[in-house]
């Protein structure tokens with residue numbers, strides 16, 4: 429299940445704001461439309477945002493008319509900055525934009541048409557690398573999932589949040605495909621309900637047993653012995669292992685620790701921010717208040733109410749049992765083991 433597909437100058441995205449009641453596609457033929465799609469969460473999830481931005485630059489590059497290479501690069505820089513400004517927390521976005529920008533720079537001796545093609549080729553490569561990485565994450569995580577496990581997950585770190593297969597849901601998919609009898613508990617994930625709308629839908633589509641719960645039920649099911657482990661995705665992992673992920677992940681992690689349940693973060697290396705020492709310096713996106721005051725367009729709070737809506741929180745490394753990557757499982761001490769993987 430791919431949330432994005434590039435073909436002939438257009439990027440087709442599943443509109444994730446409409447799932448699960450409607451499966452419709454949005455087609456972006458300009459980089460501004462791509463930027464809007466990221467900002468408005470038509471496409472979301474750290475790896476998917478990164479690759480979408482890469483295609484956005486490729487689409488933008490095609491429309492640049494100048495024959496001057498320095499003007500071309502100025503335009504590329506502007507496009508990169510617009511895409512960078514769409515969402516602040518997922519580091520995959522910045523990683524992808526930087527990688528595309530460097531690709532353009534490294535082809536400067538070629539013709540403009542060739543540079544444009546090199547940018548598109550790089551975006552296509554990042555797309556397929558992400559799918560490969562997720563499959564490797566799934567395979568690497570298999571040893572942590574025993575038969576008859578019930579796994580709690582938060583938000584959507586599935587195929588929809590990546591180019592296919594998923595990270596946290598990649599491990600779950602791999603365990604299911606390997607014939608393990610597993611059950612998933614999906615937190616609904618207020619305010620934007622990625623768990624209820626996307627994870628529940630995605631797993632149901634694949635025939636993986638899933639039970640939807642409200643966020644405030646997670647502790648109850650952990651304490652009652654129902655949950656064997658927690659697997660979540662990540663938007664940015666600092667060098668010391670502190671992990672930013674969807675708001676509510678921190679609460680889940682503290683509850684898991686209290687109940688002696690392992691919590692695993694599943695993420696590709698593109699989610700590790702090798703320039704950030706700890707979670708304290710990870711920027712946290714504040715989103716619109718209507719995500720809290722409304723559910724699917726229906727008002728549930730007084731009109732004038734003051735609202736706070738941080739979209740992510742940071743889970744300190746002490747609550748994380750391991751980080752599952754495409755290069756293998758990283759165990760504590762995270763700092764040494766993460767630095768060893770630096771590109």
Ligand SMILES: CSC[C@@H](O)[C@@H](O)C(=O)COP(=O)(O)O
Nearest residue numbers: 472473474583585589661662674
């Ligand atoms: C593989 S996706 C990991 C994270 O990006 C995911 O858990 C998450 O927090 C997504 O947030 P979103 O605001 O929906 O983009």
